Amino acid sequence: MINGMHALIYSTNADADRAFFRDVLGFPHVDTGEGWLIFKAPPAEIAFHPADAHTRCELYLTTDDVESTVAQWSERGLEIIVAPAKREWGTEAVVRLPGGATLGVYQPTHVTAFSAA
Secondary structure, three states: OOOOOOOOOOOOOHHHHHHHHHHHOOOOEEEOOOOOEEEOOOOOOOOOOOOOOOOOOOOEEEOOOHHHHHHHHHHOOOEEEEEEEEEOOEEEEEEEOOOOOEEEEEEEOOOOHHHOO
């Protein structure tokens, strides 16, 4: 029986990205030793989108107010790659993590799995 999910983000500056998740996002975490932090994630959903080639995985965080969230992150020095923009499925923004990876954040307008029984 599956009892959880462990997501990996590969980074050229893992310490800075860990600090971002700890200090800016405020995610609860455990230190498994030598500063190796593992974060408790908020509830998650998994969706599958069609692709012709170049399959990949992406990580998005969801929020109730994407514009406010991105503004707070920007004030803390995070680079905004894509400013909040309305899409068919919600309002999306993309930021660059300190280690160089991009992270999507969006405010969904669609029904979410969080409300599923």
